[in-house]
Protein backbone atom coordinates (compact mmCIF):
# COMPACT_ATOMS: atom_id res chain seq x y z
CA UNK A 535 0.00 0.00 0.00
CA UNK A 536 1.23 3.49 -0.77
CA UNK A 537 -0.08 6.94 0.11
CA UNK A 538 -2.03 9.31 -2.15
CA UNK A 539 -2.77 12.94 -1.26
CA UNK A 540 -6.03 14.13 -2.81
CA UNK A 541 -6.28 17.92 -3.00
CA UNK A 542 -9.90 19.10 -3.27
CA UNK A 543 -12.98 17.27 -2.00
CA UNK A 544 -15.47 18.07 -4.74
CA UNK A 545 -16.99 15.23 -6.77
CA UNK A 546 -13.74 14.67 -8.69
CA UNK A 547 -11.60 14.43 -5.55
CA UNK A 548 -14.10 12.20 -3.76
CA UNK A 549 -14.41 9.88 -6.78
CA UNK A 550 -10.61 9.64 -6.95
CA UNK A 551 -10.37 8.97 -3.21
CA UNK A 552 -12.99 6.20 -3.44
CA UNK A 553 -11.19 4.54 -6.36
CA UNK A 554 -7.88 4.78 -4.49
CA UNK A 555 -9.12 3.28 -1.21
CA UNK A 556 -10.79 0.52 -3.25
CA UNK A 557 -7.40 -0.18 -4.84
CA UNK A 558 -5.89 -0.50 -1.35
CA UNK A 559 -4.11 2.84 -1.02
CA UNK A 560 -3.75 5.02 2.03
CA UNK A 561 -5.62 8.25 1.19
CA UNK A 562 -5.40 11.72 2.72
CA UNK A 563 -7.85 14.37 1.45
CA UNK A 564 -7.19 18.13 1.84
CA UNK A 565 -10.21 20.39 1.33
CA UNK A 566 -9.83 24.18 1.52
CA UNK A 567 -13.46 24.90 2.39
CA UNK A 568 -15.20 24.26 5.70
CA UNK A 569 -17.02 21.24 4.21
CA UNK A 570 -16.55 18.79 1.36
CA UNK A 571 -18.63 18.89 -1.83
CA UNK A 572 -17.31 21.88 -3.77
CA UNK A 573 -19.92 23.00 -6.28
CA UNK A 574 -22.11 20.00 -5.49
CA UNK A 575 -23.18 20.57 -1.90
CA UNK A 576 -26.05 21.57 0.41
CA UNK A 577 -26.10 24.02 3.29
CA UNK A 578 -28.52 25.53 5.80
CA UNK A 579 -29.88 28.86 4.58
CA UNK A 580 -30.73 31.18 7.49
CA UNK A 581 -33.13 33.38 5.51
CA UNK A 582 -35.24 30.44 4.34
CA UNK A 583 -34.55 28.37 7.48
CA UNK A 584 -34.06 25.19 5.50
CA UNK A 585 -31.35 23.19 3.75
CA UNK A 586 -30.82 24.12 0.12
CA UNK A 587 -28.43 22.98 -2.59
CA UNK A 588 -25.93 25.53 -3.89
CA UNK A 589 -27.61 24.83 -7.22
CA UNK A 590 -30.23 22.41 -8.51
CA UNK A 591 -28.47 19.44 -10.05
CA UNK A 592 -30.13 17.00 -12.43
CA UNK A 593 -28.65 14.00 -14.19
CA UNK A 594 -29.86 11.10 -16.33
CA UNK A 595 -29.89 7.33 -15.89
CA UNK A 596 -27.40 6.99 -18.77
CA UNK A 597 -24.76 8.70 -16.59
CA UNK A 598 -23.04 5.43 -15.72
CA UNK A 599 -20.33 6.93 -13.49
CA UNK A 600 -22.96 8.62 -11.33
CA UNK A 601 -24.89 5.34 -11.10
CA UNK A 602 -21.71 3.51 -10.06
CA UNK A 603 -20.83 6.19 -7.50
CA UNK A 604 -24.29 6.03 -5.90
CA UNK A 605 -24.09 2.22 -5.77
CA UNK A 606 -20.63 2.36 -4.19
CA UNK A 607 -21.69 4.79 -1.43
CA UNK A 608 -25.10 3.14 -0.94
CA UNK A 609 -27.25 6.20 -1.67
CA UNK A 610 -29.36 4.99 -4.58
CA UNK A 611 -32.42 5.30 -2.35
CA UNK A 612 -31.99 9.06 -1.88
CA UNK A 613 -33.18 10.14 -5.32
CA UNK A 614 -36.26 11.96 -6.57
CA UNK A 615 -37.62 12.14 -10.10
CA UNK A 616 -39.94 10.14 -12.35
CA UNK A 617 -39.79 6.37 -12.82
CA UNK A 618 -39.45 6.73 -16.60
CA UNK A 619 -38.09 9.25 -19.07
CA UNK A 620 -40.32 12.35 -18.87
CA UNK A 621 -39.55 16.02 -19.51
CA UNK A 622 -42.49 18.36 -18.84
CA UNK A 623 -42.44 21.80 -20.45
CA UNK A 624 -44.46 25.00 -20.26
CA UNK A 625 -44.29 27.72 -22.93
CA UNK A 626 -45.14 31.13 -21.48
CA UNK A 627 -45.71 32.60 -24.95
CA UNK A 628 -48.54 30.20 -25.81
CA UNK A 629 -49.60 28.89 -22.39
CA UNK A 630 -49.07 25.31 -23.67
CA UNK A 631 -48.00 22.48 -21.37
CA UNK A 632 -46.56 19.25 -22.83
CA UNK A 633 -44.36 16.37 -21.80
CA UNK A 634 -41.64 14.83 -23.96
CA UNK A 635 -41.59 11.10 -23.24
CA UNK A 636 -38.92 9.08 -25.10
CA UNK A 637 -39.80 5.38 -25.17
CA UNK A 638 -37.49 3.04 -23.26
CA UNK A 639 -35.75 1.21 -26.12
CA UNK A 640 -33.21 2.45 -28.67
CA UNK A 641 -35.69 2.58 -31.59
CA UNK A 642 -37.18 6.06 -31.16
CA UNK A 643 -40.83 5.47 -32.05
CA UNK A 644 -41.75 8.26 -29.60
CA UNK A 645 -40.94 10.80 -32.33
CA UNK A 646 -44.04 9.51 -34.19
CA UNK A 647 -46.34 9.61 -31.15
CA UNK A 648 -48.15 13.00 -30.89
CA UNK A 649 -48.49 12.73 -27.10
CA UNK A 650 -44.79 12.02 -26.57
CA UNK A 651 -43.06 14.23 -29.12
CA UNK A 652 -42.42 17.96 -29.18
CA UNK A 653 -45.54 19.85 -30.33
CA UNK A 654 -45.03 21.46 -33.73
CA UNK A 655 -41.79 19.55 -34.51
CA UNK A 656 -41.56 17.96 -37.95
CA UNK A 657 -40.16 14.49 -38.44
CA UNK A 658 -37.28 15.74 -40.58
CA UNK A 659 -36.11 17.91 -37.67
CA UNK A 660 -35.45 14.73 -35.66
CA UNK A 661 -33.32 13.48 -38.55
CA UNK A 662 -31.37 16.75 -38.17
CA UNK A 663 -30.06 15.45 -34.84
CA UNK A 664 -27.73 13.23 -36.88
CA UNK A 665 -25.88 16.38 -37.99
CA UNK A 666 -25.22 17.18 -34.33
CA UNK A 667 -23.85 13.69 -33.74
CA UNK A 668 -21.49 14.01 -36.72
CA UNK A 669 -20.29 17.55 -35.87
CA UNK A 670 -16.56 18.25 -35.89
CA UNK A 671 -14.58 19.78 -33.01
CA UNK A 672 -14.94 23.38 -34.25
CA UNK A 673 -18.72 23.40 -34.75
CA UNK A 674 -21.15 25.05 -32.37
CA UNK A 675 -24.60 23.58 -31.75
CA UNK A 676 -26.18 26.48 -33.66
CA UNK A 677 -23.93 25.72 -36.67
CA UNK A 678 -25.42 22.25 -37.10
CA UNK A 679 -28.91 22.11 -35.56
CA UNK A 680 -31.72 22.85 -38.02
CA UNK A 681 -34.13 25.61 -36.97
CA UNK A 682 -37.61 24.59 -35.91
CA UNK A 683 -39.77 23.56 -32.99
CA UNK A 684 -37.57 20.57 -32.04
CA UNK A 685 -34.60 22.88 -31.64
CA UNK A 686 -36.47 25.68 -29.86
CA UNK A 687 -38.60 23.52 -27.61
CA UNK A 688 -36.27 20.65 -26.68
CA UNK A 689 -32.69 20.75 -27.94
CA UNK A 690 -31.93 24.36 -27.00
CA UNK A 691 -33.14 24.03 -23.37
CA UNK A 692 -31.22 20.73 -23.05
CA UNK A 693 -28.05 22.27 -24.52
CA UNK A 694 -28.16 25.26 -22.17
CA UNK A 695 -28.64 22.92 -19.20
CA UNK A 696 -26.02 20.34 -20.21
CA UNK A 697 -23.31 22.70 -21.53
CA UNK A 698 -24.11 25.75 -19.38
CA UNK A 699 -23.38 27.59 -22.61
CA UNK A 700 -25.72 29.00 -25.26
CA UNK A 701 -26.12 26.98 -28.50
CA UNK A 702 -24.64 29.90 -30.48
CA UNK A 703 -21.24 29.30 -28.84
CA UNK A 704 -21.61 25.83 -27.24
CA UNK A 705 -19.58 22.94 -28.61
CA UNK A 706 -21.62 20.56 -30.79
CA UNK A 707 -19.12 17.77 -30.09
CA UNK A 708 -19.61 18.04 -26.32
CA UNK A 709 -23.40 18.03 -26.72
CA UNK A 710 -23.12 15.04 -29.07
CA UNK A 711 -21.16 13.17 -26.39
CA UNK A 712 -24.01 13.78 -23.92
CA UNK A 713 -26.63 12.71 -26.49
CA UNK A 714 -24.76 9.50 -27.41
CA UNK A 715 -24.79 8.36 -23.79
CA UNK A 716 -28.42 9.35 -23.13
CA UNK A 717 -31.10 10.22 -25.69
CA UNK A 718 -29.54 8.13 -28.48
CA UNK A 719 -29.65 5.05 -26.26
CA UNK A 720 -33.39 5.45 -25.70
CA UNK A 721 -35.61 6.53 -22.83
CA UNK A 722 -34.16 4.02 -20.38
CA UNK A 723 -30.89 6.00 -20.55
CA UNK A 724 -32.58 9.36 -19.99
CA UNK A 725 -34.63 8.98 -16.86
CA UNK A 726 -34.04 12.24 -14.98
CA UNK A 727 -32.93 12.14 -11.34
CA UNK A 728 -32.12 14.67 -8.64
CA UNK A 729 -31.58 14.41 -4.89
CA UNK A 730 -34.63 14.02 -2.67
CA UNK A 731 -33.02 15.62 0.40
CA UNK A 732 -30.11 17.50 -1.14
CA UNK A 733 -26.79 17.03 -2.87
CA UNK A 734 -24.81 16.44 0.31
CA UNK A 735 -27.17 13.72 1.53
CA UNK A 736 -26.98 11.94 -1.84
CA UNK A 737 -23.33 12.36 -2.84
CA UNK A 738 -21.10 13.93 -0.21
CA UNK A 739 -22.02 12.62 3.25
CA UNK A 740 -22.26 8.95 2.14
CA UNK A 741 -18.96 9.21 0.24
CA UNK A 742 -17.20 10.67 3.30
CA UNK A 743 -18.64 7.88 5.46
CA UNK A 744 -17.34 5.18 3.07
CA UNK A 745 -13.93 6.85 2.89
CA UNK A 746 -13.60 7.16 6.68
CA UNK A 747 -14.68 3.54 7.10
CA UNK A 748 -11.95 2.56 4.65
CA UNK A 749 -9.37 4.41 6.76
CA UNK A 750 -9.01 7.58 4.67
CA UNK A 751 -8.18 10.84 6.46
CA UNK A 752 -10.29 13.86 5.47
CA UNK A 753 -9.05 17.33 6.41
CA UNK A 754 -11.39 20.28 5.84
CA UNK A 755 -10.29 23.91 6.13
CA UNK A 756 -6.90 22.89 4.78
CA UNK A 757 -5.99 24.85 1.68
CA UNK A 758 -2.88 23.70 -0.18
CA UNK A 759 -1.15 26.94 -1.19
CA UNK A 760 1.85 25.65 -3.15
CA UNK A 761 3.40 22.52 -4.65
CA UNK A 762 7.21 22.27 -4.60
CA UNK A 763 8.52 20.36 -7.62
CA UNK A 764 11.93 18.67 -7.53
CA UNK A 765 13.34 16.37 -10.20
CA UNK A 766 10.08 16.10 -12.14
CA UNK A 767 7.94 15.15 -9.18
CA UNK A 768 6.08 16.99 -6.45
CA UNK A 769 8.18 16.82 -3.30
CA UNK A 770 6.25 19.01 -0.83
CA UNK A 771 2.78 20.47 -0.33
CA UNK A 772 2.42 23.80 1.48
CA UNK A 773 -0.46 23.39 3.94
CA UNK A 774 -1.72 25.77 6.66
CA UNK A 775 -0.32 23.55 9.43
CA UNK A 776 3.11 23.39 7.76
CA UNK A 777 4.76 21.61 4.82
CA UNK A 778 3.76 18.06 3.97
CA UNK A 779 6.78 16.17 2.65
CA UNK A 780 5.98 13.41 0.20
CA UNK A 781 7.74 10.06 0.46
CA UNK A 782 9.10 8.43 -2.68
CA UNK A 783 6.11 6.49 -3.98
CA UNK A 784 3.51 8.97 -2.66
CA UNK A 785 1.07 10.21 -5.29
CA UNK A 786 -1.09 13.33 -5.68
CA UNK A 787 -4.49 13.84 -7.26
CA UNK A 788 -4.96 17.56 -7.84
CA UNK A 789 -8.77 17.95 -7.96
CA UNK A 790 -9.21 21.71 -7.60
CA UNK A 791 -10.92 24.20 -9.97
CA UNK A 792 -9.04 25.14 -13.15
CA UNK A 793 -7.87 28.57 -11.94
CA UNK A 794 -6.52 27.08 -8.67
CA UNK A 795 -4.67 24.35 -10.59
CA UNK A 796 -3.10 27.03 -12.78
CA UNK A 797 -1.94 28.99 -9.73
CA UNK A 798 -0.39 25.83 -8.21
CA UNK A 799 1.14 24.68 -11.51
CA UNK A 800 2.32 27.78 -13.42
CA UNK A 801 2.20 27.27 -17.18
CA UNK A 802 -0.68 24.76 -17.06
CA UNK A 803 -3.06 25.19 -20.00
CA UNK A 804 -6.70 25.06 -18.91
CA UNK A 805 -10.05 26.68 -19.76
CA UNK A 806 -10.10 30.34 -18.80
CA UNK A 807 -13.61 31.43 -19.81
CA UNK A 808 -16.49 30.59 -17.51
CA UNK A 809 -20.28 30.75 -17.40
CA UNK A 810 -22.49 31.56 -14.44
CA UNK A 811 -25.55 29.75 -13.09
CA UNK A 812 -28.23 31.59 -11.10
CA UNK A 813 -30.49 29.68 -8.74
CA UNK A 814 -33.54 31.16 -7.04
CA UNK A 815 -35.09 29.41 -4.06
CA UNK A 816 -38.59 30.36 -2.85
CA UNK A 817 -40.06 29.10 0.42
CA UNK A 818 -43.24 27.49 -0.87
CA UNK A 819 -44.93 24.15 -0.22
CA UNK A 820 -46.54 22.32 -3.06
CA UNK A 821 -46.90 18.72 -4.24
CA UNK A 822 -44.08 17.81 -6.64
CA UNK A 823 -46.31 15.75 -8.97
CA UNK A 824 -44.96 12.63 -10.70
CA UNK A 825 -41.90 14.37 -12.20
CA UNK A 826 -40.85 17.08 -9.71
CA UNK A 827 -39.53 19.56 -12.25
CA UNK A 828 -40.62 21.47 -15.35
CA UNK A 829 -38.76 23.25 -18.14
CA UNK A 830 -39.96 26.80 -18.88
CA UNK A 831 -39.73 28.47 -22.29
CA UNK A 832 -40.06 32.17 -23.03
CA UNK A 833 -39.21 33.17 -19.44
CA UNK A 834 -36.15 34.22 -17.47
CA UNK A 835 -36.58 31.02 -15.40
CA UNK A 836 -35.45 27.86 -17.20
CA UNK A 837 -35.93 24.78 -15.02
CA UNK A 838 -38.13 24.71 -11.92
CA UNK A 839 -37.76 22.04 -9.22
CA UNK A 840 -40.48 21.42 -6.66
CA UNK A 841 -38.78 20.22 -3.49
CA UNK A 842 -40.01 19.79 0.08
CA UNK A 843 -40.83 23.33 1.30
CA UNK A 844 -38.97 25.02 -1.55
CA UNK A 845 -39.54 25.80 -5.20
CA UNK A 846 -36.14 26.27 -6.87
CA UNK A 847 -35.30 27.73 -10.25
CA UNK A 848 -32.16 27.25 -12.33
CA UNK A 849 -30.99 29.72 -14.97
CA UNK A 850 -27.89 28.52 -16.84
CA UNK A 851 -25.46 30.34 -19.14
CA UNK A 852 -26.32 33.30 -16.94
CA UNK A 853 -23.38 35.70 -17.37
CA UNK A 854 -25.92 38.18 -18.73
CA UNK A 855 -27.77 38.18 -15.39
CA UNK A 856 -24.91 38.13 -12.94
CA UNK A 857 -24.97 41.88 -12.22
CA UNK A 858 -28.74 42.17 -11.93
CA UNK A 859 -29.82 42.80 -8.32
CA UNK A 860 -31.10 39.69 -6.55
CA UNK A 861 -34.37 41.41 -5.58
CA UNK A 862 -35.01 42.29 -9.23
CA UNK A 863 -34.40 38.68 -10.34
CA UNK A 864 -36.63 37.29 -7.58
CA UNK A 865 -39.45 39.69 -8.52
CA UNK A 866 -39.12 38.83 -12.23
CA UNK A 867 -39.15 35.07 -11.79
CA UNK A 868 -41.90 34.66 -9.16
CA UNK A 869 -44.80 35.69 -11.49
CA UNK A 870 -43.37 33.32 -14.13
CA UNK A 871 -43.61 30.46 -11.63
CA UNK A 872 -47.13 31.47 -10.64
CA UNK A 873 -48.22 31.23 -14.29
CA UNK A 874 -46.39 27.97 -14.99
CA UNK A 875 -47.33 26.12 -11.80
CA UNK A 876 -50.75 27.67 -11.17
CA UNK A 877 -49.68 29.37 -7.93
CA UNK A 878 -51.72 32.38 -6.73
CA UNK A 879 -49.74 33.79 -3.82
CA UNK A 880 -47.65 36.85 -2.96
CA UNK A 881 -43.91 36.28 -3.28
CA UNK A 882 -42.70 34.26 -0.27
CA UNK A 883 -39.23 34.39 1.37
CA UNK A 884 -36.58 33.88 -1.32
CA UNK A 885 -32.87 33.46 -1.81
CA UNK A 886 -30.88 34.10 -4.98
CA UNK A 887 -27.59 32.18 -5.32
CA UNK A 888 -25.28 33.36 -8.10
CA UNK A 889 -22.43 30.97 -8.94
CA UNK A 890 -20.24 33.25 -11.03
CA UNK A 891 -17.78 30.65 -12.31
CA UNK A 892 -20.19 27.72 -12.23
CA UNK A 893 -18.48 25.85 -15.09
CA UNK A 894 -16.02 26.53 -17.88
CA UNK A 895 -17.69 27.90 -21.01
CA UNK A 896 -18.21 24.77 -23.14
CA UNK A 897 -17.12 26.36 -26.41
CA UNK A 898 -14.93 24.59 -28.99
CA UNK A 899 -12.03 26.95 -28.08
CA UNK A 900 -12.21 26.32 -24.31
CA UNK A 901 -12.71 22.59 -24.86
CA UNK A 902 -9.38 22.45 -26.69
CA UNK A 903 -7.58 23.85 -23.62
CA UNK A 904 -8.58 20.97 -21.32
CA UNK A 905 -5.55 18.97 -20.17
CA UNK A 906 -5.50 15.22 -19.65
CA UNK A 907 -4.80 13.64 -16.25
CA UNK A 908 -1.05 13.34 -16.76
CA UNK A 909 0.91 16.53 -17.37
CA UNK A 910 4.50 15.33 -17.05
CA UNK A 911 4.95 15.28 -13.28
CA UNK A 912 5.79 11.73 -12.27
CA UNK A 913 3.61 11.48 -9.15
CA UNK A 914 0.72 13.85 -9.98
CA UNK A 915 -2.56 13.38 -11.82
CA UNK A 916 -5.14 16.08 -12.49
CA UNK A 917 -8.87 15.69 -11.94
CA UNK A 918 -11.87 18.01 -12.22
CA UNK A 919 -14.81 18.62 -14.52
CA UNK A 920 -12.61 20.99 -16.55
CA UNK A 921 -10.04 18.33 -17.48
CA UNK A 922 -10.33 16.48 -20.78
CA UNK A 923 -13.21 14.13 -19.99
CA UNK A 924 -14.90 14.40 -23.39
CA UNK A 925 -18.00 15.64 -21.55
CA UNK A 926 -19.16 19.09 -20.49
CA UNK A 927 -18.63 20.19 -16.87
CA UNK A 928 -21.03 17.89 -15.06
CA UNK A 929 -21.09 15.55 -12.09
CA UNK A 930 -20.65 12.66 -14.54
CA UNK A 931 -17.51 14.27 -15.98
CA UNK A 932 -16.15 15.13 -12.53
CA UNK A 933 -16.55 11.55 -11.28
CA UNK A 934 -14.95 10.09 -14.40
CA UNK A 935 -12.04 12.53 -14.12
CA UNK A 936 -11.38 11.41 -10.54
CA UNK A 937 -11.46 7.76 -11.56
CA UNK A 938 -9.15 8.46 -14.51
CA UNK A 939 -6.68 10.28 -12.25
CA UNK A 940 -6.70 7.41 -9.75
CA UNK A 941 -6.07 4.89 -12.54
CA UNK A 942 -3.29 7.08 -13.99
CA UNK A 943 -1.44 6.95 -10.67
CA UNK A 944 -1.73 3.16 -10.40
CA UNK A 945 1.52 2.60 -12.29
CA UNK A 946 3.32 5.16 -10.11
CA UNK A 947 2.26 4.61 -6.49
Ligand SMILES: Cc1cc2nc3c(=O)[nH]c(=O)nc-3n(C[C@H](O)[C@H](O)[C@H](O)COP(=O)(O)OP(=O)(O)OC[C@H]3O[C@@H](n4cnc5c(N)ncnc54)[C@H](O)[C@@H]3O)c2cc1C
Nearest residue numbers: 542544545546566572573574589591592758918919928929
Ligand atom coordinates in the same frame (compact mmCIF):
# COMPACT_ATOMS: atom_id res chain seq x y z
C1 LIG B 1 -25.13 26.06 -9.71
C2 LIG B 1 -24.61 24.81 -10.38
C3 LIG B 1 -25.50 23.93 -10.98
C4 LIG B 1 -25.01 22.76 -11.59
N1 LIG B 1 -25.91 21.89 -12.13
C5 LIG B 1 -25.48 20.70 -12.58
C6 LIG B 1 -26.40 19.71 -13.01
O1 LIG B 1 -27.63 19.94 -13.03
N2 LIG B 1 -25.91 18.50 -13.41
C7 LIG B 1 -24.58 18.22 -13.40
O2 LIG B 1 -24.20 17.08 -13.72
N3 LIG B 1 -23.67 19.14 -13.02
C8 LIG B 1 -24.09 20.37 -12.61
N4 LIG B 1 -23.18 21.30 -12.18
C9 LIG B 1 -21.75 21.02 -12.32
C10 LIG B 1 -21.20 20.19 -11.15
O3 LIG B 1 -21.56 20.76 -9.92
C11 LIG B 1 -19.68 20.17 -11.28
O4 LIG B 1 -19.32 19.68 -12.54
C12 LIG B 1 -19.00 19.31 -10.23
O5 LIG B 1 -19.53 19.51 -8.94
C13 LIG B 1 -17.51 19.68 -10.26
O6 LIG B 1 -16.79 18.90 -9.33
P1 LIG B 1 -15.22 19.07 -9.21
O7 LIG B 1 -14.77 18.17 -8.14
O8 LIG B 1 -14.60 18.95 -10.55
O9 LIG B 1 -14.97 20.59 -8.78
P2 LIG B 1 -15.37 21.38 -7.44
O10 LIG B 1 -16.73 21.00 -7.00
O11 LIG B 1 -15.12 22.81 -7.72
O12 LIG B 1 -14.34 20.85 -6.35
C14 LIG B 1 -13.07 21.41 -6.16
C15 LIG B 1 -12.79 21.40 -4.66
O13 LIG B 1 -11.45 21.85 -4.45
C16 LIG B 1 -11.44 22.67 -3.31
N5 LIG B 1 -10.22 23.51 -3.36
C17 LIG B 1 -10.00 24.61 -4.12
N6 LIG B 1 -8.75 25.07 -3.92
C18 LIG B 1 -8.16 24.24 -3.03
C19 LIG B 1 -6.85 24.19 -2.45
N7 LIG B 1 -5.92 25.10 -2.77
N8 LIG B 1 -6.59 23.21 -1.55
C20 LIG B 1 -7.53 22.29 -1.22
N9 LIG B 1 -8.80 22.30 -1.76
C21 LIG B 1 -9.09 23.25 -2.66
C22 LIG B 1 -12.73 23.45 -3.42
O14 LIG B 1 -13.08 24.04 -2.18
C23 LIG B 1 -13.69 22.36 -3.88
O15 LIG B 1 -14.28 21.68 -2.80
C24 LIG B 1 -23.62 22.49 -11.62
C25 LIG B 1 -22.73 23.40 -11.04
C26 LIG B 1 -23.21 24.54 -10.43
C27 LIG B 1 -22.23 25.50 -9.81
